[in-house]
Amino acid sequence: xxLSGGDIIVQCLKDEGVEHVFGYPGGAxxxxxxxxFRQKDVQHILVRHEQAxxxxxxxxxxxxxxxxxxxxxxxxxxxxxxxGIATAYMDSIPMVxxxxxxxxxxxxxxxxxxxxxxxxxxxxxxxxFLVKRLEDLAETIKKAFFIATTGRPxxxxxxxxxxxxxxxxKIPYHYPAKVKMRSYNPVAKGHLGQIKKAVKIMMEAERxxxxxxxxxxxxxxxxxxxxxxxxxxxxxxxxxxxxxAYPGSGKHFLGMLGxxxxxxxxxxxxxxxxxxxxxARFDDRVTGHVKQFCPDATIIHVDIDPSSISKNVRVDxxxxxxxxxxxxxxxxxxxxxxxxxxxxxxxxxxxQIEKWRSMNCLKFDRKSKLIKPQxxxxxxxxxxxGEAFVTSDVGQHQMFAAQFYQFEKPRRWINxxxxxxxxxxxxxxxxxxxxxxxxxxxxxxxxxxxxxxxQELATCIQYDLPIKIILLNNGYxxxxxxxxxFFYDSRYSQSTMSVTPDFVKLTESYGHxxxxxxxxxxxxxxxxxxxxxxxxxVFVDIKVDPEENVYPMIAAGKGHHxxxxxxxxxxx
Amino acid sequence: xxxxxxILMENxxxxxxxxxxxxxxxxxxxxxLTVAPTEDATxxxxxLVTSGSDEIIEQITKQLNKLVDVVKLVDLTExxxxxxxxxxxxxxxxxxxxxxxxxxxxxxxGKIIDxxxxxxxxxxxxxxxxxxxxxxxxxxxxxVEVVRTGPSGIGRGPKGLGL
Ligand SMILES: Cc1cc2nc3c(=O)[nH]c(=O)nc-3n(C[C@H](O)[C@H](O)[C@H](O)COP(=O)(O)OP(=O)(O)OC[C@H]3O[C@@H](n4cnc5c(N)ncnc54)[C@H](O)[C@@H]3O)c2cc1C
Ligand SMILES: Cc1ncc(C[n+]2csc(CCOP(=O)(O)OP(=O)(O)O)c2C)c(N)n1
Ligand SMILES: [Mg+2]
Numbered sequence: 001x002x003l004s005g006g007d008i009i010v011q012c013l014k015d016e017g018v019e020h021v022f023g024y025p026g027g028a029x030x031x032x033x034x035x036x037f038r039q040k041d042v043q044h045i046l047v048r049h050e051q052a053x054x055x056x057x058x059x060x061x062x063x064x065x066x067x068x069x070x071x072x073x074x075x076x077x078x079x080x081x082x083x084g085i086a087t088a089y090m091d092s093i094p095m096v097x098x099x100x101x102x103x104x105x106x107x108x109x110x111x112x113x114x115x116x117x118x119x120x121x122x123x124x125x126x127x128x129f130l131v132k133r134l135e136d137l138a139e140t141i142k143k144a145f146f147i148a149t150t151g152r153p154x155x156x157x158x159x160x161x162x163x164x165x166x167x168x169x170k171i172p173y174h175y176p177a178k179v180k181m182r183s184y185n186p187v188a189k190g191h192l193g194q195i196k197k198a199v200k201i202m203m204e205a206e207r208x209x210x211x212x213x214x215x216x217x218x219x220x221x222x223x224x225x226x227x228x229x230x231x232x233x234x235x236x237x238x239x240x241x242x243x244x245a246y247p248g249s250g251k252h253f254l255g256m257l258g259x260x261x262x263x264x265x266x267x268x269x270x271x272x273x274x275x276x277x278x279x280a281r282f283d284d285r286v287t288g289h290v291k292q293f294c295p296d297a298t299i300i301h302v303d304i305d306p307s308s309i310s311k312n313v314r315v316d317x318x319x320x321x322x323x324x325x326x327x328x329x330x331x332x333x334x335x336x337x338x339x340x341x342x343x344x345x346x347x348x349x350x351x352q353i354e355k356w357r358s359m360n361c362l363k364f365d366r367k368s369k370l371i372k373p374q375x376x377x378x379x380x381x382x383x384x385x386g387e388a389f390v391t392s393d394v395g396q397h398q399m400f401a402a403q404f405y406q407f408e409k410p411r412r413w414i415n416x417x418x419x420x421x422x423x424x425x426x427x428x429x430x431x432x433x434x435x436x437x438x439x440x441x442x443x444x445x446x447x448x449x450x451x452x453x454x455q456e457l458a459t460c461i462q463y464d465l466p467i468k469i470i471l472l473n474n475g476y477x478x479x480x481x482x483x484x485x486f487f488y489d490s491r492y493s494q495s496t497m498s499v500t501p502d503f504v505k506l507t508e509s510y511g512h513x514x515x516x517x518x519x520x521x522x523x524x525x526x527x528x529x530x531x532x533x534x535x536x537x538v539f540v541d542i543k544v545d546p547e548e549n550v551y552p553m554i555a556a557g558k559g560h561h562x563x564x565x566x567x568x569x570x571x572x
Numbered sequence: 573x574x575x576x577x578x579i580l581m582e583n584x585x586x587x588x589x590x591x592x593x594x595x596x597x598x599x600x601x602x603x604x605l606t607v608a609p610t611e612d613a614t615x616x617x618x619x620l621v622t623s624g625s626d627e628i629i630e631q632i633t634k635q636l637n638k639l640v641d642v643v644k645l646v647d648l649t650e651x652x653x654x655x656x657x658x659x660x661x662x663x664x665x666x667x668x669x670x671x672x673x674x675x676x677x678x679x680x681x682g683k684i685i686d687x688x689x690x691x692x693x694x695x696x697x698x699x700x701x702x703x704x705x706x707x708x709x710x711x712x713x714x715x716v717e718v719v720r721t722g723p724s725g726i727g728r729g730p731k732g733l734g735l
Contacts, residue, residue, distance in 0.1 A: 307634035
């Protein structure tokens with residue numbers, strides 16, 4: 001079969017099993033768009049801004065585990081996509097981004113819509129390629145998918161000059177079933193000796209805690225994690241990226257840890273003698289002051305990326321390997337061990353944890369005349385029976401969603417943790433809904449964040465995506481305002497967002513349904529009505545308490561035992 | 573501490589940029605960096621001199637290994653190794669200074685490779701510290717131009733850094 005570059009690209013995507021491509025056309029990719037026009041297997045989803053294409057592909061990947069695919073033009077198309085690429089990079093999301101480039105002969109001449117895409121994206125991709133010969137195209141695409149989806153996943157950019165896709169030039173097509181790269185060999189298996197060493201330490205532990213993260217979700221290792229936690233009867237806390245891997249209602253779960261983690265999770269981290277970190281990267285939002293982090297603990301760390309280990313915090317027992325295999329082998333070693341976990345010590349440890357739990361650190365004013373954002377998330381959970389895919393933007397609403405929507409399953413909680421990209425929520429939901437057309441998909445957002453990619457409401461009507469947008473409208477960049485309240489004597493510099501469109505009318509103008517709620521007693525009814533509209537996008541503008549804050553909070557640079565628990569409280 | 577890291581990488585156009593980018597993006601020190609093709613045209617060899625605490629050097633080697641273009645890497649300073657750097661140095665050499673300069677070049681086993689009425693150009697090879705010693709020994713006012721390649725290194729013994 002002889003094909004041109006444009007057709008080769010589409011054929012490669014088919015052979016790779018890609019069903020959806022999120023993109024936006026332009027001069028440099030017109031040949032590719034023509035190839036897309038002439039086939040039916042790969043569906044192209046036309047967004048309204050290239051940033052959204054990347055976020056949508058990213059959301060698709062997070063919800064399915066399959067790589068998301070993006071197609072944008074050169075120059076501004078590529079630069080617009082960069083925020084989305086960086087977002088995926090920071091959270092280790094598998095993605096392949098095809099960018100158009102000016103024709104090979106004019107590269108470097110400041111040609112129309114030329115930017116050095118490989119240079120611009122280099123620091124925020126796992127790897128990138130510039131295709132210089134048509135003969136390399138298919139193999140490069142194979143390599144890109146291979147790199148994006150193996151080891152520690154991440155986005156890979158393929159920059160494709162226009163002449164490479166020239167319909168007049170055809171070559172024999174062959175998509176390699178496999179590629180081998182001598183310079184890229186992700187670790188396939190964790191070392192059994194290290195696993196045994198870790199289990200020995202775990203069996204001696206008196207105050208152990210599991211600290212698990214996005215790696216468990218990325219490796220689909222929920223079941224392995226749950227089995228191990230239950231076999232050992234150890235407590236577990238999860239990062240913002242790990243939520244759902246161990247069920248939120250599971251009795252060993254202490255809640256999220258870190259800056260806005262629960263009192264019990266953070267206190268357990270502070271007092272633990274054996275920390276078992278799994279697929280988590282000791283982010284500064286989690287560790288707080290590294291000098292005060294887990295002061296008494298022997299630290300075991302399972303991660304597929306050697307550079308994650310001992311990067312921020314010195315680790316005692318490193319295990320480099322995939323979460324799933326390592327946890328499976330760990331459980332085997334545990335079951336075969338003649339030692340058992342120290343029951344007496346664990347009982348004492350659990351008693352201590354129950355004391356911390358009884359602080360009820362996530363309490364909020366349930367009698368308020370204003371809608372509390374926490375309450376709104378609780379109602380959302382109730383109305384969706386805890387089964388929705390929830391995407392979010394960045395800010396207080398994101399933390400409230402993480403704290404109050406109990407995630408029972410992995411890949412249900414979809415948010416930008418590492419880069420913290422406002423504008424992520426709605427386009428990500430587009431990707432999720434494309435992947436799961438029948439599922440309930442909700443975006444928890446703020447009035448500031450939603451405006452960053454609001455144009456995607458048009459994409460939602462075009463593809464009939466019945467997403468539910470839950471806007472916790474506090475009239476502020478709440479997260480910024482909270483920091484200004486705490487650390488700048490309430491000088492609310494540029495953090496007021498009182499000037500917004502009428503979201504109900506705006507939504508209607510796009511052809512969707514808009515609703516507004518102002519009183520707590522109306523909330524449940526409105527959300528029920530919204531979610532009963534199975535084939536409509538409904539945008540619910542919920543006026544919440546403008547000055548509510550996220551608690552608990554560990555101020556930057558503090559230790560885990562130093563938290564603000566409630567308004568006006570001292571550090572505890 | 574000073575470390576010499578030797579890297580075999582794919583001879584691709586972006587490879588050098590990836591390494592350089594890594595050092596600036598993560599704020600690592602980079603004292604020198606040399607790169608050239610090897611006997612295998614698909615591979616280039618880079619020698620990189622850096623410094624930092626043990627933790628930082630550990631991160632540097634891990635981050636370098638993570639680059640998809642890096643095939644193999646060794647921290648030469650962890651074992652016996654040889655280090656050589658070449659320097660070309662142009663010196664003002666008027667009549668009265670010529671003898672003195674020549675003697676110094678001989679002591680350091682350098683070569684004078686270009687001569688004019690008023691100048692000598694000297695080629696000198698050795699460890700970085702030997703080259704530094706020469707620069708200290710020669711009268712500073714005579715130096716017109718110094719060009720150094722940056723060190724390249726190789727491990728001692730029969731084994732090589734190969735695929
Ligand atoms: C406003 C805001 C507030 C935040 N507050 C908090 C907070 O209070 N608490 C909190 O936890 N986070 C918080 N975050 C998120 C935080 O910034 C980090 O994104 C998050 O803590 C990182 O999660 P993680 O450690 O699970 O790592 P991830 O970024 O999910 O990284 C995954 C790790 O797993 C490894 N891995 C990947 N695949 C595999 C595999 N197959 N096998 C083994 N290992 C693998 C990777 O190498 C990596 O080390 C906040 C973010 C924002 C925007
Ligand atoms: C693109 C981008 N710009 C700026 C920020 C900094 N930032 C973090 S949270 C936040 C405010 C978010 O406000 P809103 O969406 O209304 O959410 P709220 O905190 O009020 O719930 C800002 C500006 C960011 N995370 N992303
Ligand atoms: Mg807000």
